[in-house]
Amino acid sequence: MISQPHLIARVRPEFARGERDRCCHFFPLPADGAMPVVLSAYCGFHIHPGEAEPLDAPAGMPCTGCLMAAALSS
Numbered sequence: 643m644i645s646q647p648h649l650i651a652r653v654r655p656e657f658a659r660g661e662r663d664r665c666c667h668f669f670p671l672p673a674d675g676a677m678p679v680v681l682s683a684y685c686g687f688h689i690h691p692g693e694a695e696p697l698d699a700p701a702g703m704p705c706t707g708c709l710m711a712a713a714l715s716s
């Protein structure tokens with residue numbers, strides 16, 4: 643499992659450019675709780691917090707890149 647705080651989010655529909663943008667990505671958060679200007683997902687996907695739709699739990703299609711990166715880093 644991922645031990646550090648993380649955020650599950652996907653791009654808001656109005657910002658999504660394709661089906662790939664609609665999958666949920668996993669973003670590691672800084673330990674101090676500060677929200678970075680740009681969130682970087684485990685897969686390398688970047689998103690601005692204002693364009694993100696935070697999710698309480700994975701919904702829809704998870705990003706396979708994020709899943710692989712999270713699995714390999716644990």
Ligand SMILES: [Zn+2]
Pocket residue numbers: 666667668683684685686687705706707708
């Ligand atoms: Zn991802």
